[in-house]
Amino acid sequence: MAEVGPFRRLLSHMQGHKKTIRLASFCSVTNKIWDLAPPLLIGLAVDVVVLQEDSFLAGLGFADPWNQLILLSILTFAIWGLESLFEYFYGVLWRNLAQTVQHELRLDTFNHVQKQGMGWFDERQKGDILAILNDDINQLERFLDKGANDLLQVSTTVIVVGAVFLFISWEVAMLAILPIPLIVWGSFKYQRSLEPKYAEVRDAAGKMNALLENDLSGMSTIQSFTSEDIEVARVGALSEAYRQANKKAIRLSAAFTPLIRMAILCGFTATLLLGGWYTLEGVLAVGAYSVLVFMTQRLLWPLTRLGETFDLYQRAMASSTRVLDVLTSEIEISQGDVKPNKDKIMKSDIRFKNVDFAYTNRDNTFTKLSLKIPAGKTTGIVGSTGAGKTTLTRLLLRFAQPNGGSIVWGGAPIDEWSLSHLRSSIALVEQHITLFPTTILENIRYGDATATDEQVLRAADTAEVSEFVNSLPEGWSTMVGEGGYRLSGGQRQRLAIARAVLKDAPLLILDEATSAVDNETEAALQRSIELVSKNRTTVIIAHRLSTIRNADTILVMDNGQIVESGTHDELIANGGIYHGLWAVQTGKRL
16 A cells, blocks of 8 residues: 555644635635736736727727726726735635644644553653654644645646636747746655655754753753763754754755746746747737736746745655654553442452563563552562562553553453543652642642642641641742742652642552652651551552551562562561661661
8 A cells, every 4th residue: 555645644634624724725826816917907008008999998898098097997906905805814714724733733642642651752752752742743834824825826826827828829828838847847856855855854853852851851960960061062963963954955945946947937038039029020919918928927936936835845744744653653552441430449459460561672571470469458569679660550550561461450450441540540659750830739739630729738738748838938829840840859749649649549659759858758758658548559669668667568579570578577577688678778787
């Protein structure tokens, strides 16, 4: 099956706007028809002045030359008025269509991206995704705003001017229009040559965007290591690659207009010479010759802009390919429609049954892993870095898909659940907290968008948030800043726990939630965790063993397997891996 081109793919995505496209196209074509009428009026005016009672208009019943000129003046006002009116219509229609399509594409693409598993994001640079959602979609908007109208008007010009030429003198028309098929053929051949050039440009832009996004996020690291010169060099290298990619495209696109001018020159010279000769010989009227000359000029100008239009088109198609590739990328995480009720979920154990999992191009993290997380109990999970602790949470939330085996909860494998129902049944608190650039109150309300202020404040009290918030000048209306940079690490963690409290999900997962805070803050967080964990299935992943000391069951992971399990006291008595970790953390072993 032949591969569908980017233009057809874009049109297919714009099916819902067919009526607007047709109406905008009609207005563009109609505007150009009225725009091409003045040269005809000029020709008729010359005809009136030269031939007077024998002019073309005289043959229509307007014998008096003065009346003919009055008629031409009225027609001039009418034609210019209609041209201006349809210019307004197509401007509004194309521009609004461009904005609407841009808006819909950005939302559709972002919504599709949100449905992808974490593995999809692991294989892509965040900056490149941002470039697609912003720069590439903006390129499509620019083409629809201007380029689509230009293509239609150039086509209308060629057809209308060609028809007028054939009506006046087919011999002159043949010579004048002869270069046009060559120009059209060359244009399409030219744009195919531009296509890979602009694909390189968009790829280079994505890489540069990815580095800039990474550097801006890690500015504190760059400055603390005094690595500004290194990063400037990296940005410079990618910016140079972007410049060179554009340079190749510019070199090709800049040559287009001069080549078209030379081709048009041939047609114009033919009109000038052959039409002039026919007029001198009396074969062609002076007015008709004037129309031919003016019409040739009208044909020249839009065709010289064809290069700019194709340039816009190719940029848009290169961007369209990147956007639609993301939009049509397969969603790796499938889902069912099972929605167990909350009571059943709360009473149900979570069971991993012979689960196999490996990240792309890496060895297995889990091989035939089986374990049980008891309902209504607190389960602690410990182990060395890379043992697979965080991967467990990714699988539970279905951020990743097992390669084999199953995870059963609420009486059904979780891959048969509705994804939204599954994830709404789990509250996750991670080490790296994501806060949004809004108020403290609204950041907590993120746990339940329908919660009242009173419910938010109760959740904040449980997480011991209220005391520090009330000490702030703006209290609950305090803006946390991008990523919550205005708050300390412990304060961000408390907000995250408050958000989890408000969500009131059957399963609470705390992934290294206390690893980056001081002892006092850890104690406060532990008090909050104990309150939140009551009568709820809770999974606590921790390096600090003090965090899970009171867990009902502690699982010790090593190389993707459960190697020890039991209570804190039982594991200490066993003298195994957990005992060794406890000894190190309490300073009893060097």
